[in-house]
Every structure is written in C-alpha cells, then in structure tokens.
Amino acid sequence: MxxxxxxxxxxxxxxxxxxxxxxxxxxxxxxxxxxxxxxxxxxxxxxxxxxxxxxxxxxxxxxxxxxxxxxxxxxxxxxxxxxxxxxxxxxxxxxxxxxxxxxxxxxxxxxxxxxxxxxxxxxxxxxxxxxxxxxxxxxxxxxxxxxxxxxxxxxKGVGEAWMMPMVNDWALDGGLPEQAGIISLQGIVNRHEPRLYLVYPPEWDFKFTPHVLDYLKEDRFMAFTELDGIDSAIEQFREDIKGYIVWDQNVRTSLIVSFTLAGLTDAIVIAEDLIPLAEKYGLALIHDFRGQFEGQLDFEIYTWAYEQYWEQCSRDYIVWMGGQHGNVMMPGVADWGIYNKAFFTDLSTRPEDTEEYDMARSLLSKQNKYSFVFGWHSYKKDKEEQHVTLTSQYALRVEGLHTLPNMSFSCQIPLTPGFTFRNNHNIQADETIVPKEKVYIACIQTDCLGIGGWTEPGRGDIPYAWEVTMNWVWLAPAMMEFFYKQATSNDYFVGALSGPGYMYPRSVPPEDLPPLIEKARELMQILDLKVFEVMEYTDGGFYTGSPDLPRSIVDAYYDGMPEAIGFVNGYTPAYTFTVRDRRPLISYDYYLSPTQTEADAAADLEELAVINRKRPYFLLMHVRNFSDIKRVQRVLNRLGPQFELVPLDTFLKMAGETPTFAERYRGDTQGG
Known part of the structure; x- marks a missing residue:
C-alpha cells in the first residue's frame, strides 16, 4: 500500500x-x-x-x-x-x-x-x-x-524552456551580430538550468538540432516557447543579464575576446547597432572594444586578453573559436565556453607562426592534464593535423567543432531513468563465422554522429557504422540517448577517435597514453562499444603524411582495451594491419570522397579487388560525411557478385578468424 x-x-x-x-x-x-x-x-x-x-x-x-x-x-x-x-x-x-x-x-x-x-x-x-x-x-x-x-x-512547470530559430547568415556585416548576441545570451541563461535551445538551419554542420528538439518534446515532454529575436530574448531573460559588451565589427578578433569576458561577467556581446536595444532594457555597459584593438595583430590582442582575464578562466575547458575566417564566424560552441568561463582564442598552431604558436603552447601547457579543447582550428591560420598534434602533446582532448551547438543546454538534460545504452551487435563472442571466397566490404561514416547522413534518407537500409563522439555521454546525455533510440538494426556504433576525445597517439606523451586509453575504455563500456577507431596524423598531411601506427602504440590499445573485438585505423587509406587473439586491427583501404563520381568510386573498389588477390579480401571503406547512404548504395550496386557488404563487427570477426592481410606497422618497408 x-x-x-x-x-x-x-x-x-x-x-x-x-x-x-x-x-x-x-x-x-x-x-x-x-x-x-x-x-x-x-x-x-x-x-x-x-x-x-x-x-x-x-x-x-x-x-x-x-x-x-x-x-x-x-x-x-x-x-x-x-x-x-x-x-x-x-x-x-x-x-x-x-x-x-x-x-x-x-x-x-x-x-x-x-x-x-x-x-x-x-x-x-x-x-x-x-x-x-x-x-x-x-x-x-x-x-x-x-x-x-x-x-x-x-x-506544468517542469521541463519548460524557450527555443529560437537561427538563420544561415554569419557575416560580420550581416546576421552575425544578432546571432552572436543570442548565443552569448544562451550561455548565460543556461548557467543554472536548461532554458534556451537554438535550432540551427539545414546548412549547419550539425544537422540534428530540429530532430533533438522534437525528441525533447515527444520523449521528454518538454514545453518550448518560441522567441522571435534578440529583443524578445533579452526581454524574457533580462534578470539573468548583468550587462553588455560591445565588440568592434572592424576587428573580428574583438568578438572572440568578448566571448571570454561574457563568461566572466554574465554580459551579452553585441555590435554597435544593438546598443540602443541594450539601453532600452537598462543593461549596464561592461566594456566597449570599439577602437581598442585597431591595427593590432591577433598575438597582441590575445596577449592583452591573457593579461586581463586568464587567471579567472577555466583550466578544464579552453575554446578555439576557429573554423571560417574573414567576414564570417560561426560560433555555435560559444554558449558552452561562456557557460564554463573558458578562455577563447583562435591562435595559430602552425610552428612557422612563431608568436602565435608559442602563445598557444603556453596556454595549453597551463590547462589541467586530460582536459578539453573545444571548438576548432582556424581554416585560415593552420591545419587540423597541426592543431591536434599540439593539443595531444599536452595530453589534452579535442572536442570539435566550432559549430557544436546547444551544449550549455544539453549537458543538463539527463538520461531517462533506467536507460541503458545498447549497440546493435551482430555476433556473439564465441561465434565462429567462416568467410567465403569473396570481397567483404564494411562502411564507416566519418566525423561523428551529428554530421552527415544520420538524418538523411537511406539510414537503416544497409549495414553501416557510425563514429561516436563518446564524451557526449556526459556532455549531452539525452542527445546521445536520442541517437541510440533512433538507431536501426543496421546502425552500428564505433568508439572514436584515438582516445577519450580526438587526439594523435604518437604526439601524446608516452606516460599519458595508457591513462587516456583507460578513460576511452570506460566510455566504451558505458556506450556498449566493441570496436575502437584510431587516427594518427602527427606527421601532417591527410593525403601525404604517414597515418600508420608503430608497434608500441598498437600494443597500448590491445593492452588497454581487452574487451574490444577489433580496431580500425586511418582516415584516408592507411597501412597498419595486425591480428592478435583473433582480434584484428584493420586500416582503411578506401576513402569515398564526396567529389568522386559513383562510377569512378565503383571502379576504384574493383581495382582494389584485383590488386588484393587473396580471398577473402577485407576492404574497409571510410565514407566522407557529405555522402548520404543512398549514394553509398548506388556505388555498391555497381559492383559484381563477388562483393558483399556486411556489418562491421561481422567483418572484423571474419577478418580475425581468417586474416589475409599482411601484418604491418609504421616503419616497415612496405606501405606506411
């Protein structure tokens, strides 16, 4: 009773x-x-x-x-x-x-x-x-x-929040001033509870924001009131806003500095045209950057910001507000940085840019070990490989991109009580699968769940693997639950990328690699992941550098992840292969470029089957996220009967039982 x-x-x-x-x-x-x-x-x-x-x-x-x-x-x-x-x-x-x-x-x-x-x-x-x-x-x-x-x-009164649609205009002299103000407001008003959710346009990198909103309404019974612009948003949340910061539209970097100050003062960032709106609501001026940085280099601007704000900023999170450059900025992750009082920058990690590079090294060296670098490198200043190489040298974890949206909101929506993550496994641990004399293909999409084909037509039609951004389990637990609940029996999840966050294992200090692998293993166990993906570009050059792993690093993954049924390596083609206790490590043999015609892609796969004559031949394909599954199907439909698409775990099980590849590590005379 x-x-x-x-x-x-x-x-x-x-x-x-x-x-x-x-x-x-x-x-x-x-x-x-x-x-x-x-x-x-x-x-x-x-x-x-x-x-x-x-x-x-x-x-x-x-x-x-x-x-x-x-x-x-x-x-x-x-x-x-x-x-x-x-x-x-x-x-x-x-x-x-x-x-x-x-x-x-x-x-x-x-x-x-x-x-x-x-x-x-x-x-x-x-x-x-x-x-x-x-x-x-x-x-x-x-x-x-x-x-x-x-x-x-x-x-009533539970799960009530607000939402606002964003538009596809991120120009400094266009829609950015208002939208940057809204994103800064989001980081402030979500500081104590999830109150403001933003729906990004279809062109946005992460395409899931409207779908997650529907999930929160239908599965979590949340109620959202739509706001129609920054005016209505300030009116709704006036009591949470402590003031305003004016950035200089003639000095792009002043906006990045303004994001840092916003997190420390709970003030929204606005451009000159919005000052009357701030005054309408009686907001106090916190700082006006107009004219302050005129004619200065980014290194000089960030040096000033460091001297003013660094000691007050988080040592667990730092934000690289990179990505697009020039007249465009897409600061989707800024709410998360403001929420966590992070220091914002877009310093170059290109060694030739001595002043910015040395300052980037200095900032990263002061962060807590194993902490996070959110955002993304500047497409103008340096390359992804340079950025991740440098962050890895300090045992830090990259969580991209600069467009990652709504994290100040999503981090506060917990899992459904009793929910357990369950992957769609196709094999049993003690099962033996005897392969035929065929070419077996397995497909993995690049660049995490939220970018690319997940929301596009065709998902579920064929066996397909998806790289999981594992830190979303705590960063956005309900959103991760959304993906697992949406998954069909043909959707298989893979742990990524190289660690508990994006890193290059050759750049990580050797003493830090085992603890980082252990953190990744813990996330894999929570998420029911049995396959782990490694990507290594310390040498630089996705297409010209060496993506291969030395034996010592392969040893570290095998030792640190005993439950894994196999590993995959690379981004574009790589050449590291081995099998231990029937658990293979297989590198990509093919990268499906979004610009390659479907006929040429099919011809490429057929050529690989000619070059690799032994059967079975295990052909692992990495599909760039800009290709949806319908396109992949059309490519595969051009192939002859000797080819068979299989689930990734089935693929690895057969390859572990009947390896036909040559064992190879970085430094071997063939391949990488």
Whole structure:
C-alpha cells in the first residue's frame, strides 16, 4: 500500500495537454488535469477548453466502488458524436493500481444514443513517463473496441524552456551580430538550468538540432516557447543579464575576446547597432572594444586578453573559436565556453607562426592534464593535423567543432531513468563465422554522429557504422540517448577517435597514453562499444603524411582495451594491419570522397579487388560525411557478385578468424 500511495503522489500535480500527441477533442481544443491525494481520497479535476466545461472525480484508493450522480449530458471526449450521459443517473467508479505500474479507473454507466440507452464501460488508465515529466492517459470504451482514446500531458512547470530559430547568415556585416548576441545570451541563461535551445538551419554542420528538439518534446515532454529575436530574448531573460559588451565589427578578433569576458561577467556581446536595444532594457555597459584593438595583430590582442582575464578562466575547458575566417564566424560552441568561463582564442598552431604558436603552447601547457579543447582550428591560420598534434602533446582532448551547438543546454538534460545504452551487435563472442571466397566490404561514416547522413534518407537500409563522439555521454546525455533510440538494426556504433576525445597517439606523451586509453575504455563500456577507431596524423598531411601506427602504440590499445573485438585505423587509406587473439586491427583501404563520381568510386573498389588477390579480401571503406547512404548504395550496386557488404563487427570477426592481410606497422618497408 505504501508503494501505491507513493506512486499516486507522483501522479499529483497539474498536467497540461500536448495537443499534437493527443486524440482530437474538438472545440474544447485544450485539457488540463489537477490530480491530488488527501485523506485516502484521490481527486482528479478535469478542465476542458480553459474552463468551458469542468468535472471532478473523487474516489477511494483502497479499490472500493463509489458512485457519482450525473449532472449534465456532456460527453467531453467526443462532443461531435451523438453519445451523452443521462442527467440524474449514477456512474459507478472503481480505482485500482495495475500490474504495469499505472492507475486504472473503471467507469460504468448508461449512455444514450439516438435509439435509446446503452450500458457502457470505460477503462481509464493514467501512466507516468519514465522521467515523471509526462503523463499518458488512455480511455478504452466497451463501445469502441480496438481503438482507444489517448491523451499525452506534460507536468506544468517542469521541463519548460524557450527555443529560437537561427538563420544561415554569419557575416560580420550581416546576421552575425544578432546571432552572436543570442548565443552569448544562451550561455548565460543556461548557467543554472536548461532554458534556451537554438535550432540551427539545414546548412549547419550539425544537422540534428530540429530532430533533438522534437525528441525533447515527444520523449521528454518538454514545453518550448518560441522567441522571435534578440529583443524578445533579452526581454524574457533580462534578470539573468548583468550587462553588455560591445565588440568592434572592424576587428573580428574583438568578438572572440568578448566571448571570454561574457563568461566572466554574465554580459551579452553585441555590435554597435544593438546598443540602443541594450539601453532600452537598462543593461549596464561592461566594456566597449570599439577602437581598442585597431591595427593590432591577433598575438597582441590575445596577449592583452591573457593579461586581463586568464587567471579567472577555466583550466578544464579552453575554446578555439576557429573554423571560417574573414567576414564570417560561426560560433555555435560559444554558449558552452561562456557557460564554463573558458578562455577563447583562435591562435595559430602552425610552428612557422612563431608568436602565435608559442602563445598557444603556453596556454595549453597551463590547462589541467586530460582536459578539453573545444571548438576548432582556424581554416585560415593552420591545419587540423597541426592543431591536434599540439593539443595531444599536452595530453589534452579535442572536442570539435566550432559549430557544436546547444551544449550549455544539453549537458543538463539527463538520461531517462533506467536507460541503458545498447549497440546493435551482430555476433556473439564465441561465434565462429567462416568467410567465403569473396570481397567483404564494411562502411564507416566519418566525423561523428551529428554530421552527415544520420538524418538523411537511406539510414537503416544497409549495414553501416557510425563514429561516436563518446564524451557526449556526459556532455549531452539525452542527445546521445536520442541517437541510440533512433538507431536501426543496421546502425552500428564505433568508439572514436584515438582516445577519450580526438587526439594523435604518437604526439601524446608516452606516460599519458595508457591513462587516456583507460578513460576511452570506460566510455566504451558505458556506450556498449566493441570496436575502437584510431587516427594518427602527427606527421601532417591527410593525403601525404604517414597515418600508420608503430608497434608500441598498437600494443597500448590491445593492452588497454581487452574487451574490444577489433580496431580500425586511418582516415584516408592507411597501412597498419595486425591480428592478435583473433582480434584484428584493420586500416582503411578506401576513402569515398564526396567529389568522386559513383562510377569512378565503383571502379576504384574493383581495382582494389584485383590488386588484393587473396580471398577473402577485407576492404574497409571510410565514407566522407557529405555522402548520404543512398549514394553509398548506388556505388555498391555497381559492383559484381563477388562483393558483399556486411556489418562491421561481422567483418572484423571474419577478418580475425581468417586474416589475409599482411601484418604491418609504421616503419616497415612496405606501405606506411
């Protein structure tokens, strides 16, 4: 009985109807429930159509039957159907707690239709969602077999937030000033609870923001009120904003410095044209950067920012606000940096840029070991390989990109209680698969879950593997749950990339590699991942450098990840191969470029099958994220019957049992 009372107490509160997830209720449009428990009596007050019609039900929780007189004829759930109650008659109710964990109320009465009365029984059920934020109500009528009425409610005051659509204009002299202000505002107002979510346009790198929003509404029962611009956003969150910072539109780097100051002062960043708006709401000026940095080099600007702000900034997070350059900036990750009081920069990590490079080294050396570098390198100043090489030298973990959105919001939405990550494994540990005399292909998409084909047509049609950004398990737990729940039986998840975050193992200090691999192993265990991907470009040059691994580093991964069924290596083609205890490490033999024609791509694969004559031949293909699965299918459909696409874990199992590749490490005379 105690458990029943506790669960009934959990049902108590005010619940509002989610209209687009509920059966139609006609002209009433809306419905709310007020559920309370007092002195052994459960009370459910229904408010139809904003008080157009109301009724209250009271019944004992001990399962005894009770009666209530009918006061009027209204049959509210179907007002367009000629069914009515009979005023003056009685309704008999009985409440019970079901075996499935919901409240069941049976209702028996005489209904009337055009031909007379009908003895009707309705079974009402009320069941909480796993998070407790939603209530699912169903009504099964004896006169309506096989088609129940269903209403979904959210708990009033819980999971209420705001959202705002962004536009595809990130020019300094265009849409950036307002959108940078909105993103800075997001980092401030989300500091203590998730309140503002931004929906980015279809052209954005991470394409999932509208899909995750739908998930939060439908699965988490969150309510979002749309804001239509920075004016309405400031009005809504005025009490959270401590002031404003003016950046100089003639000095792009002043915006990056402004993001640092915003995190330290809870002030929004705005350009000159928005000063009247800030003054309209009585915001105080924190700093005006107009004219301050005119004619200065980035190194000089960041030196000033370092002297002013560094000591107040986080040692666990630093943000490289790189990516696009010139008249464009796409600062999607700025909310996260502001939320964490991070130092922002886009210093060059190109050794030839001596001043900026030395300063970048100095900043990274002062961060806590194994901490995070968010954002991305500047496409103008340096290369990805140079950036990750330098961060890895200090045992730091890169989490890209500069466009990574909504992390200040997503980090605060937990997993559904009881949710466990389950990958779509195709083999058993003790299973033996005998390959045929064929060319086996496995496909892995590049660049994490949220970029590329996940939201595009074709996902689920063929076996396909996806690189998982493993830190999302704590950085955006509900978002990671969203991907796992969306996965089909053909979607297989792979741990990436080189560690618990993006790094190059050859650049990591040798004493730090085992602890980092252990952190990656822990994330893999949580996420039910059995395959791990390594990428190594310390030498630079995705196409001209050596992507291969020395034996000592391969040893470290095998020793540190005993549960892994196999490893993959590279980005474009690489040449490291081995197998140990039937667990292979296989490098990519093919990179499907987005610019390669489908006919030429198929010809490339056929040529590899000619060069690699032994059968079975295991051909691992890395698919650039700009290719959706339909395109991959069209390429594979051009191949002959000797080719077979298989799931990645099946591929690795067969390759481990019947290896036909030559063992090779970095430094060997052939290949890499």
């Amino acid at each position: 105690v458990d029943v009372i506790q669960t009934l107490q959990d049902l108590c509160g005010t619940w509002t109807l989610i209209i687009n997830q509920s059966s139609d209720i006609g002209r009433f449009v809306t419905l709310s429930l007020d559920i309370s428990l007092e002195d052994g009596q459960l009370q459910i007050e229904e408010n139809w159509g904003n008080r157009k019609w109301r009724r209250t039900l009271r019944l004992p929780i001990n399962g005894e039957a009770c009666t209530r007189p009918v006061k009027d004829r209204v049959f509210p759930s179907n007002i367009y159907t000629a069914i009515s109650y009979i005023p003056g008659e009685e309704i008999v109710y009985r409440g019970a707690w079901s075996d499935t964990g919901g409240l069941e109320i049976s209702e028996r009465f005489e209904a009337v239709g055009s031909q007379g009365t009908y003895p009707m029984e309705i079974s009402h059920t009320y069941r909480l969602s796993p998070t407790g934020a939603g209530l699912i109500y169903t009504a099964a009528r004896s006169s309506r077999q096989g088609h129940e009425i269903r209403h979904t409610f959210r708990r």
